[in-house]
Amino acid sequence: MDMEAALRDPAAxxxxxxxxxxxxxxxxxxKIEVLRLWGYGASxxxxxxxxxxxxxxDGSELLRRIILALDGLIGEVDVGDSAPTKQHAVLLRQGRS
Structure with missing residues (x-):
């Protein structure tokens, strides 16, 4: 698996x-890094x-699936608090280890 390619274009x-x-x-x-980058691109x-x-x-459906995948890895994905940008960055709490 080419990690550099995954970070450049996760969907590819x-x-x-x-x-x-x-x-x-x-x-x-x-996994978290790839999903966060993919989420930023979807936003x-x-x-x-x-x-x-x-x-x-349909970026909203993709973004929903990315958030669910991140939640499975990290837990407590906070979509209530968002960044003051149109991209509404997903804030992650390091709830799981």
Whole structure:
């Protein structure tokens, strides 16, 4: 598995956020890093669609699946508090070890 490629474009390496969470060769920290980057990209795509740029697709469903996968790895994904940007960064509490 090419970690550098996964960090550049998670969707090109993994079929789904769930596939990242279940990947046997990645450490928990690597899974979290890939999912956070994928989530940021999905948020960016949602903002682009909202602003009328073509090619956004259904980013909200993808983002929901990324958040669920992160919650399975970390627990306590806090979607109530969000960053003061359109991307609404997902804040993560390190609840699990």
């Amino acid at each position: 390496v993994f079929a789904s956020p769930e596939a990242v969470a279940e990947h046997a060769e990645l450490s928990r920290e690597q 960016e795509a949602e903002v682009a669609t909202e602003e009328g740029m073509p090619g956004g697709g």
